Amino acid sequence: MRAGIDGPVTFRARHVVPMTGPPIEGGCVGLDHGRLVGVGRRCTAGRTVDFGDAIVLPGLVNAHTHLEFSGLERPLVADGGLPGWISHVVALRRGRTAGTDDREHAIAAGIAESAAAGVTTIGEIATAVARSAGPAAACRVRVFREALGLSDIASREVPRTVARDVARLQSSGACVGVSPHAPYSVAASLGRSVLQEARRRGIPAAMHLAESPAEAELIDHGSGPFRDLLESLGAWPDVAPQLLPAADWISLLARGPRGLVVHGTFLDDPALARLARHRRRLAAVVCPRTTQRLAGRLPPLQRFRGAGVRVAVGTDSRASNPDLSVLGECRALVDGGLAGPEEALRMATRDGAWALGFERLAGVLAAGRPADLVVLRPSRAWSDPHEAALDPTTQVVATLRAGRLVHGTLDLATAGSSRSRSR
Ligand SMILES: [Zn+2]
Known part of the structure; x- marks a missing residue:
């Protein structure tokens, strides 16, 4: 079992795709205590992990x-x-x-x-x-x-x-x-x-x-x-x-x-x-x-x-x-x-x-929901995040369920981000 993320954190990525509306370019999601506390262009939760040229989707x-x-x-x-x-x-x-x-x-x-x-x-x-x-x-x-x-x-x-x-x-x-x-x-x-x-x-x-x-x-x-x-x-x-x-x-x-x-x-x-x-x-x-x-x-x-x-x-x-x-x-x-x-x-x-009867728990990125999400990193040049998500060469960088990392890494050096920063 992997450890949870300590304290509040903000994930940034080139595209956040909440599935409640259009993709958010230069978007972010804020996480705290296993839940999403913000989805949009401004998130203020704790430290920031910038995934750079990546896509954040609901799990x-x-x-x-x-x-x-x-x-x-x-x-x-x-x-x-x-x-x-x-x-x-x-x-x-x-x-x-x-x-x-x-x-x-x-x-x-x-x-x-x-x-x-x-x-x-x-x-x-x-x-x-x-x-x-x-x-x-x-x-x-x-x-x-x-x-x-x-x-x-x-x-x-x-x-x-x-x-x-x-x-x-x-x-x-x-x-x-x-x-x-x-x-x-x-x-x-x-x-x-x-x-x-x-x-x-x-x-x-x-x-x-x-x-x-x-x-x-x-x-x-x-x-x-x-x-x-x-x-x-x-x-x-x-x-x-x-x-x-x-x-x-x-x-x-x-x-x-x-x-x-x-x-x-x-x-x-x-x-x-x-x-x-x-x-x-x-x-x-x-x-x-x-x-x-x-x-x-x-x-x-x-x-x-x-x-x-x-x-x-x-x-x-x-x-x-x-x-x-x-x-x-x-x-x-x-x-x-x-x-x-x-x-x-x-x-x-x-x-x-x-x-599956989980419409209040899963399927979209929205404040108040459990932080179930996946971070994808395309390896080819891309403009549309939906298309890029389905490219067979796109990698799964990290998967989180209720704010807990269940696959991958938040260590951006390992994740291979080109413009990563973490503070
Ligand atoms: Zn079957």
């Missing part, structure tokens, strides 16, 4: 990932699209040795990698919760306890386990949510129970929806690649489960305080219209590089935008993505012609924070 938000796979060096094979990839995920999970700390180590590695990539806030899907579960040190994490199962037994037992874990997490001070996995892996009664628990506790819920065309085939006809996969895994019960289409899950998610529709790549028009109707409670989360890998296309950002739906961005896990860089996801959207740099960064900050 980035990774709205959807599964940190348990962060130890993987490369993504799993994706032949056969999503159903084929899932068979490799299940084999990986089943191959883990019980009683080892592999999962905990992977989660810690994922949080460290995230901090190094400028991420301070994470929406994490957790298949299990360690007894020692507590708030993660480096990042602000919303832990969505996952639920899945198609059998009657699962519908009776899984909601109890989820409720127990959610209570345990909440009592340890963690920020919690629930996540019925997906329409092809969650029986209607199980999903309803888990979402009812979320409503009762006033916590957000996330669900993978319309991630593959095979999903609708299973729901509509009870057949296709998912049926074959579930049977081969021994997960398809003797009595066919009641499954719900994406549109019905969207209605159920909308009964809670905040819901995240993850992917939504193949949502049909009625389902999209329903998502749009509930846009004050629901957001979409896109994971561009994962969608490209598993569905062979980029996310339908234009459709979400046209429907007025707020969109956050996530990396998904290292089982489907080479790293946990949110800037990398933004770059994929921009390079694919789906969004401009400013819009992509808004998705990765303000809109991501809203999706």
Whole structure:
């Protein structure tokens, strides 16, 4: 754990990008006791650290990932699209040795990698919760306890386990949510129970929806690649489960305080219209590089935008993505012609924070908020800070969460500033 910054401090940089308005050229942010005390051109907090030719952004938000796979060096094979990839995920999970700390180590590695990539806030899907579960040190994490199962037994037992874990997490001070996995892996009664628990506790819920065309085939006809996969895994019960289409899950998610529709790549028009109707409670989360890998296309950002739906961005896990860089996801959207740099960064900050129910804590630089921020240093000549932030050669100099340095350095000699001064 790294030490906090002693006393009040002012950060200066060529551009401060608060995400509440236009970038501030020659801007500054003041920090004191872990909070921002000023954002603008004049800040008077304590000593000054001038980062020079750098950009200060709100800490980035990774709205959807599964940190348990962060130890993987490369993504799993994706032949056969999503159903084929899932068979490799299940084999990986089943191959883990019980009683080892592999999962905990992977989660810690994922949080460290995230901090190094400028991420301070994470929406994490957790298949299990360690007894020692507590708030993660480096990042602000919303832990969505996952639920899945198609059998009657699962519908009776899984909601109890989820409720127990959610209570345990909440009592340890963690920020919690629930996540019925997906329409092809969650029986209607199980999903309803888990979402009812979320409503009762006033916590957000996330669900993978319309991630593959095979999903609708299973729901509509009870057949296709998912049926074959579930049977081969021994997960398809003797009595066919009641499954719900994406549109019905969207209605159920909308009964809670905040819901995240993850992917939504193949949502049909009625389902999209329903998502749009509930846009004050629901957001979409896109994971561009994962969608490209598993569905062979980029996310339908234009459709979400046209429907007025707020969109956050996530990396998904290292089982489907080479790293946990949110800037990398933004770059994929921009390079694919789906969004401009400013819009992509808004998705990765303000809109991501809203999706996770952290809109009062994260996503923008504003006085009174926790000092969650990232300092970036472009290595090429630049004029627009949004574009420069997404340049692949731009470095993360420092990441702070609630005023605490969680990655990098404030030592400007080490940071390589050309016109640094510190007093
Ligand atoms: Zn996912």
